[in-house]
Amino acid sequence: MSRAYNFCAGPATLPESVLKQARDEMLDWRGTGMSVMEMSHRSDAFVEIAETAERDFRELAGISDDYAVLFMQGGASSQFSTIPLNLLGSKTSADYVNTGIWSKKAIAEAERYASVNIVASSESSGFTSIPDPSSWQVSADAAYLHYTPNETIGGVEFDFIPDSGSAPLVADMSSTILSRPVDVSKFGLIYAGAQKNIGPSGLVVVVIRKDLLGKARQETPTMMNYQVIADHGSMYNTPATYSWYLAGLVFKWLKAQGGVKAMGEINRRKAEKLYGFIDNHEFYANPIDPRFRSWMNVPFTLQDDALNSAFLEGANARGLLNLAGHRSVGGMRASIYNAMPEAGVDALIQYMAEFAQERG
Ligand SMILES: *Cc1c(COP(=O)(O)O)cnc(C)c1O
Numbered sequence: 001m002s003r004a005y006n007f008c009a010g011p012a013t014l015p016e017s018v019l020k021q022a023r024d025e026m027l028d029w030r031g032t033g034m035s036v037m038e039m040s041h042r043s044d045a046f047v048e049i050a051e052t053a054e055r056d057f058r059e060l061a062g063i064s065d066d067y068a069v070l071f072m073q074g075g076a077s078s079q080f081s082t083i084p085l086n087l088l089g090s091k092t093s094a095d096y097v098n099t100g101i102w103s104k105k106a107i108a109e110a111e112r113y114a115s116v117n118i119v120a121s122s123e124s125s126g127f128t129s130i131p132d133p134s135s136w137q138v139s140a141d142a143a144y145l146h147y148t149p150n151e152t153i154g155g156v157e158f159d160f161i162p163d164s165g166s167a168p169l170v171a172d173m174s175s176t177i178l179s180r181p182v183d184v185s186k187f188g189l190i191y192a193g194a195q196k197n198i199g200p201s202g203l204v205v206v207v208i209r210k211d212l213l214g215k216a217r218q219e220t221p222t223m224m225n226y227q228v229i230a231d232h233g234s235m236y237n238t239p240a241t242y243s244w245y246l247a248g249l250v251f252k253w254l255k256a257q258g259g260v261k262a263m264g265e266i267n268r269r270k271a272e273k274l275y276g277f278i279d280n281h282e283f284y285a286n287p288i289d290p291r292f293r294s295w296m297n298v299p300f301t302l303q304d305d306a307l308n309s310a311f312l313e314g315a316n317a318r319g320l321l322n323l324a325g326h327r328s329v330g331g332m333r334a335s336i337y338n339a340m341p342e343a344g345v346d347a348l349i350q351y352m353a354e355f356a357q358e359r360g
Pocket of ligand 1: 010075076077078102148150151152173193194201
């Protein structure tokens with residue numbers, strides 16, 4: 001059996017060495033006589049796994065003691081409602097930037113709890129760019145400003161951190177977390193579903209400035225109350241233990257690669273190679289404003305949509321998997337997260353060159 005290059009947007013490819021380590025430790029984690037899956041979350045062994053993962057994550061992302069790190073469940077989407085429930089406090093409105101499909105989902109959910117003010121939107125241009133911050137209509141009384149630094153489906157990514165004034169800045173970093181250095185101190189809250197750059201799906205990591213804890217509305221479900229989750233070290237109930245463990249292995253792997261700065265350089269190189277190739281071949285196109293092209297998700301189209309299925313068939317035959325674009329966008333999309341090796345990008349480019357040569 002050989003491993004393919006999996007360009008899926010999520011759940012996404014994991015580092016092979018991480019999967020091998022998980023396999024080797026599957027039946028007996030370090031002499032405990034059991035799998036991590038079978039351990040009590042209160043056991044010394046699991047508490048060590050959990051604390052080590054949090055420590056490594058804090059070190060990698062540069063998170064100070066002013067922030068709590070929570071390992072929650074329900075994926076990034078559950079945070080779309082958890083955030084307004086916890087952060088509105090006595091306020092009734094929140095600011096949102098609309099840059100694509102994930103922004104819109106967050107907005108739709110927030111509208112159930114708050115009066116949502118869209119400070120800027122790139123919808124009229126088909127979400128191919130990021131609205132110029134000088135045009136943003138930030139409101140004076142918003143409880144927070146929410147944005148999506150990397151739109152996974154559209155393939156458009158912020159190259160700056162917005163200024164939210166005195167309101168806390170909230171970011172859905174699901175598909176960009178740990179892909180390049182970020183100044184966490186600029187944020188009130190960061191959240192990320194794990195299945196892109198962290199580990200298995202279902203887990204969602206939340207980084208919240210501690211002064212924002214304790215403001216949840218009365219009707220907030222206990223399991224969605226950040227203060228409760230923080231007070232219990234993310235173990236108010238049984239956490240997603242195996243996902244937490246795997247996230248910890250990914251963090252160790254990232255540290256061994258040189259950390260987030262080194263990873264950012266690799267990611268930049270991978271993205272530049274692929275966009276450079278697309279731009280140099282008439283057969284392929286990417287519609288995104290070059291300044292805001294995502295380093296993680298690279299959508300592209302072929303000269304003729306009628307060739308899409310032949311392209312995908314040929315790719316599958318070479319072990320280049322899951323290149324079909326999101327159903328709402330069409331075309332192709334190559335997701336090249338941290339765990340996608342540079343050799344995978346090279347193999348994709350080589351295939352694209354040969355396909356264009358044959359069919360162009
Ligand atoms: C994948 C993704 C989500 C959804 O994550 P789930 O864990 O499936 O809820 C939300 N936002 C962004 C930016 C994503 O990439």
